[in-house]
Amino acid sequence: MSLFGTLVKGGIKLNHALSFDNENAAEQQEKQLRQLLKKAKDTAFGKYYGFAEMLKADDVIKAFQAEVPLFDYHQMHEAWWQKQQEHPDISWPGKPNFFALSSGTTGKSSKRIPITDEFLQSMKDVGTSLIKSIPEFDFPEELFESEVLMLSSSANLSKNESGHLEGEISGINVSNFPGWYDVFYRPGNEIASITDWDERVQRIAEEAPNWNIGAIAGIPSWVLLMLQKVIEHNGLKNIHEIWPNLTVYASGGVAFETYRKDFEAISGKPITIIDTYLASEGFFSYTAHPNTMDMRLALEHGYFYEFIPFDERGVDEHGGLLENPVIHTISEVEVDQEYVLIVSTCAGAWRYQIGDVVKFTNLEPHEIKITGRTKFFLNVVGSQLSEEKMDDAILEVSKALDITVNEYSVAAIKNEEGEYIHQWVVVSEMEIDENAFAEKLDASLKEANKNYGVARSKALKGIRVKGIGKETYHNFLAKGKKKGGQVKTPKVMNEERMKGFLEFIQTA
Numbered sequence: 001m002s003l004f005g006t007l008v009k010g011g012i013k014l015n016h017a018l019s020f021d022n023e024n025a026a027e028q029q030e031k032q033l034r035q036l037l038k039k040a041k042d043t044a045f046g047k048y049y050g051f052a053e054m055l056k057a058d059d060v061i062k063a064f065q066a067e068v069p070l071f072d073y074h075q076m077h078e079a080w081w082q083k084q085q086e087h088p089d090i091s092w093p094g095k096p097n098f099f100a101l102s103s104g105t106t107g108k109s110s111k112r113i114p115i116t117d118e119f120l121q122s123m124k125d126v127g128t129s130l131i132k133s134i135p136e137f138d139f140p141e142e143l144f145e146s147e148v149l150m151l152s153s154s155a156n157l158s159k160n161e162s163g164h165l166e167g168e169i170s171g172i173n174v175s176n177f178p179g180w181y182d183v184f185y186r187p188g189n190e191i192a193s194i195t196d197w198d199e200r201v202q203r204i205a206e207e208a209p210n211w212n213i214g215a216i217a218g219i220p221s222w223v224l225l226m227l228q229k230v231i232e233h234n235g236l237k238n239i240h241e242i243w244p245n246l247t248v249y250a251s252g253g254v255a256f257e258t259y260r261k262d263f264e265a266i267s268g269k270p271i272t273i274i275d276t277y278l279a280s281e282g283f284f285s286y287t288a289h290p291n292t293m294d295m296r297l298a299l300e301h302g303y304f305y306e307f308i309p310f311d312e313r314g315v316d317e318h319g320g321l322l323e324n325p326v327i328h329t330i331s332e333v334e335v336d337q338e339y340v341l342i343v344s345t346c347a348g349a350w351r352y353q354i355g356d357v358v359k360f361t362n363l364e365p366h367e368i369k370i371t372g373r374t375k376f377f378l379n380v381v382g383s384q385l386s387e388e389k390m391d392d393a394i395l396e397v398s399k400a401l402d403i404t405v406n407e408y409s410v411a412a413i414k415n416e417e418g419e420y421i422h423q424w425v426v427v428s429e430m431e432i433d434e435n436a437f438a439e440k441l442d443a444s445l446k447e448a449n450k451n452y453g454v455a456r457s458k459a460l461k462g463i464r465v466k467g468i469g470k471e472t473y474h475n476f477l478a479k480g481k482k483k484g485g486q487v488k489t490p491k492v493m494n495e496e497r498m499k500g501f502l503e504f505i506q507t508a
Contacts, residue, residue, distance in 0.1 A: 032301075099114055113280045148213070152218065311338070338371055
């Protein structure tokens, strides 16, 4: 047990013990909104919607909701953000030095989301709050003298003709690390700036013996590939043979449960898994205590949240927002109700629909889990399948067949007779009996979702399953220039994209 590790852990515990929070969630959120409005009142957006007058209102939240409409990316970009690339003071004071490129899971071209100095600071502040929660986990002292490996997208940012730098959000974050981060941050800026994914991972595998990694952060699929490469290159039985102090993995981007067995298979001892909700639009939540994957919502870090019920009160049958949806603030949310998340941020996003669906698991403190994407709601023929329901069914069938499935994609497509079926592609390194998988998957979904059962008795005429290996799947992502980036899996596809996927599989 090192003296340094003991002192660091003791300092974090003291900071944790001296942290006082006397404001309730509603007060914190109103304070955040007032600060955002005050900061942006002299921007073009603030003047157009009358932020200065809102700040004089008795109920600033109601005044804000009455004047500012809901925006999706395309609306925000067309009206404001494309101008923000050329001119200062559009939706946030100044002109951003960075724009995050994000194709998300459905867009064909990259979105450009402004990243302001205040926004970068907000991400650091949420990270600091996460660190303050570490005493809850009672990690060993050795962790606090080890290094952190962050598997980000490339930190080699490109310069736009408008003068700003752009790249994926994880690469932007890494490129803005202060110099003293080099004491504990791996793989370091030189390796992180390598654009080619395979070359970057090869360098990590070569340098691995020189590092003392205690914590890892990144999307599960790419972290798993990286760890497998480190094991292969160095002739190991498990990752703890080279990094014995590896204690914690901070996941994010996709649901972790479909990867748990694979991570356990390459580990020599248990690793604590914590979840994070870090998107191009903000660092919104993180796991704050052990034995759960629920995440504490960041309520006082430059974000104001609104919540639209993900049911007939807020969305249509395809998951799109109604013209006048019911909208709740933090004081009105309920446990186990799914909500479309709406955010206003210190990057100049206002009443912005990210596309994620969340569910509160606790209200004291406010903790959430991500249950899916509005675009991952499969309801072409009334099946009403949420991502959460599909994830649960995949896990259930995988367990029943004693196989591991990390990823999947599904689409409603027309068969040879012109009737709708659900076409699934499931990703596994194990051999899959496609007919047995389809039969059990169909039965599981019928039992879990009565609307799916009704659809199967009417317009949805069947399901098909195609099993593929991880290499084929990763090559498909690489073809779409998604390999190695901090992106989310395209779980629900449209018919055209699924047919293109199947054609790619046939020729792979």
